[in-house]
Amino acid sequence: MSVKSRSGLVALSVITAVLLLGAGVVVGQHFLPEPRPEVLTKGEKPENFEVEKMSFADERTVKLSLEVSDDTKLISPMEGRVTESACNAGQTVSSGSVPLAVNGERILALNTSVPLWETLELGDEGQEVDSLRQEFMRMGADLRSEGPLNQAVINVFASLVSEEGRLEEFTEIPAERILWLPHQAVDMLRCSAKVGDTLAADSEYGIVAGGLQSASISQFPADLAPGDRVLHIAGTEILVDASGSVADSEDLGRIAESEEFFAARTNAKNQEGSEPISLVGQLKLVESSDAWVVPASAVFGVQGNSGCVTNNTKNYSVQIVGSQLGRTFIVPANSDAPLPTSVEPPVGTRGNCDGNE
16 A cells, blocks of 8 residues: 555544544433522522511502592572672582672571571571581580570570671571581582672572591401401591491591592592592591411411411411511410411421421
């Protein structure tokens, strides 16, 4: 064999070896497991969690649904020329104020359960007189809630209707000096009589927006911790009963007088009543209590509001009083029983709550 042929054979052998070595590397890389990126490696699972004690008020964001009455027409009780008027669209007229004067005589706006339809004289009794007494009492007058019309009741009327510094004297309460309001405070949608207008019998003084009739929490939470609750809404604090309703008329009045209620009602009117009127508030316990916070995953054996936690040495029976954002608020099932300083996630069967594993 010539030198040239041997050189070619050696070169071919070298190339073949290189190719086989490269193929082996590729095949080997295919069958070897790929290294897992460091960012994807599984972190260590926490083995225990510290039990944190905190003040628990069971705060919930809720929606208060409002029932509002229809708009109402206010009727002037007196015929004649309007000499004063404090009426402006969007303005609030409150019971006990004087928004109108006819023929120079000031007219008192009053919210009573029964509109005054006749002049009341000394000694008169009945629902009209009692409703006057009760409204005057609400304004702070020192009266009894029921009884005949006496000079004390008349004097309260006189003090309210009279111009400051010039007390009028009355021996009766004339019906034409009282403008009846359907609520303690009304918002004027429209004013129909301005200064200089002449009012006939039963003339319209203005139109008032429907007032707040009732309020209750829609979708009242079913898993609340036991205890009386207060609702923070519209810049005020009100009590709600066990069903989530506002039962106190003064609380309803505070909501009705708020800017939030006015805005919600106006928005509902602009939407032509397509959406119910509602406000958002915060519901919480009147009196906060102590509770302990653990991760939701640390509670096992849950039945209703009862459950268990463990520190891997002993199981503890607890009551679940609330939960929020993956955290569970617990108290000992027995108020005298202790809780561990830390808990562990349950693994497998944990046995009875009150015993060891």
